[in-house]
Amino acid sequence: GQNIDQPTEMTATEGAIVQINCTYQTSGFNGLFWYQQHAGEAPTFLSYNVLDGLEEKGRFSSFLSRSKGYSYLLLKELQMKDSASYLCAVMHAGNNRKLIWGLGTSLAVNP
Amino acid sequence: ETGVTQTPRHLVMGMTNKKSLKCEQHLGHNAMYWYKQSAKKPLELMFVYSLEERVENNSVPSRFSPECPNSSHLFLHLHTLQPEDSALYLCASSQDEGEGTEAFFGQGTRLTVV
Numbered sequence: 001g002q003n004i005d006q007p008t009e010m011t012a013t014e015g016a017i018v019q020i021n022c023t024y025q026t027s028g029f030n031g032l033f034w035y036q037q038h039a040g041e042a043p044t045f046l047s048y049n050v051l052d053g054l055e056e057k058g059r060f061s062s063f064l065s066r067s068k069g070y071s072y073l074l075l076k077e078l079q080m081k082d083s084a085s086y087l088c089a090v091m092h093a094g095n096n097r098k099l100i101w102g103l104g105t106s107l108a109v110n111p
Numbered sequence: 112e113t114g115v116t117q118t119p120r121h122l123v124m125g126m127t128n129k130k131s132l133k134c135e136q137h138l139g140h141n142a143m144y145w146y147k148q149s150a151k152k153p154l155e156l157m158f159v160y161s162l163e164e165r166v167e168n169n170s171v172p173s174r175f176s177p178e179c180p181n182s183s184h185l186f187l188h189l190h191t192l193q194p195e196d197s198a199l200y201l202c203a204s205s206q207d208e209g210e211g212t213e214a215f216f217g218q219g220t221r222l223t224v225v
Contacts, residue, residue, distance in 0.1 A: 004153070011168035033213065042115070042201065043154075087154070098167070098215075101153040 002026045004102035006088050011108045020073045020086050020105045026062055028093025034073045035087040037104065043087055046073065076105075083109045090108055114138065117202050117217035124192065125225055132187040132220045134202030143185040144206035144214065145177060148199040160185060162208045192224045 003025045010017040024032070031050035035043040049055055049064035049071060063076040075082055088102040115136045129180065145157040149166050159167035160179040174196075176188040185202055199221050203214040 022182070040218075042218045045213040048213060089154075098156065098159075099154075103151070103153050 002100050004088055004090060004100055006105045008066075008103065008104040009106045009108070011110060012075075014078055014080060014109055016078050016110050017074065017076050018078060018107065020075070020107065022046075022071045022073070022088035024069050024071070024090045024100075024102075026090050026092065026100055028097060029066065030091040030093045032062075032064055032071050033087075033091065033099065034071075035088045035089065037083075037085045037087060046086075066067075077111050080111065081107050083107060103110070113179075115202060115204055115215050115217035115219050119220055121221045121223075122223060123223045124189070126194070128193060129188070129190040131167050131173040131189065132200055132202075132222075134185040134187075134217055136183055136185075136202075136204040136215070136217075138204055138215060140206050140215070141182050141208035142205050143179060143182070144205075145187050146201040146203060147173075147187065148201055148214075148219070151159065151193075152207075154201070158187075192222075197222055197224045 005023045017109045033048050034046040036046050037043040047062035049062050050067055052064055053059055053062045059076045066073045084103040085106050089099040092098040116123045118133045142161045144159050145159055147155045151195040156169050157171045158177040163179050174191050178186040199219045201219045206216045
């Protein structure tokens with residue numbers, strides 16, 4: 001079957017670093033996305049990984065290991081505005097339009 | 112306007128009502144999507160349109176009826192809904208070619224069925 005696992009909730013302190021993990025089991029793989037969703041707002045694209053390794057984009061980085069079915073999103077220098085839900089989604093192989101979504105990780109950044 | 116716009120933002124309807132959700136994208140994309148987002152459930156893909164043709168229908172009940180008159184507009188027609196259909200309905204668009212094409216989402220319509 002298809003399965004995406006993420007922690008339900010995380011808390012961190014302003015200025016700190018937090019790592020949000022995502023593990024997946026899918027019948028095919030064509031890349032992994034991370035989205036951020038603030039309460040009551042649209043999900044917004046953060047990153048896309050299809051090759052193993054780390055992709056850095058400002059304060060946010062995303063890592064992928066295809067052999068382990070594992071990804072993480074790393075947020076540095078946390079700010080209060082980073083409090084949001086972080087969604088992991090795997091793109092199904094052979095069908096670029098189909099994404100399998102995780103439940104999301106609700107991150108609370110405290111002062 | 113830019114991006115993906117959905118109207119209305121909030122909708123309360125009775126089980127016998129008929130209503131429509133509207134989505135408009137100003138990004139020049141040629142694929143559009145309807146998603147359902149419920150509490151404690153992953154995002155559920157409902158419909159996909161590519162170049163105004165429906166290419167995916169993930170076993171959605173017939174009380175949900177999509178319409179895509181052109182590549183910029185997408186509708187979701189609702190009739191005789193059930194209380195369990197209460198959810199956030201998200202529209203998204205993407206450029207339907209290549210790999211890794213991210214989807215741009217609208218802010219959603221919060222639907223409550225009473």
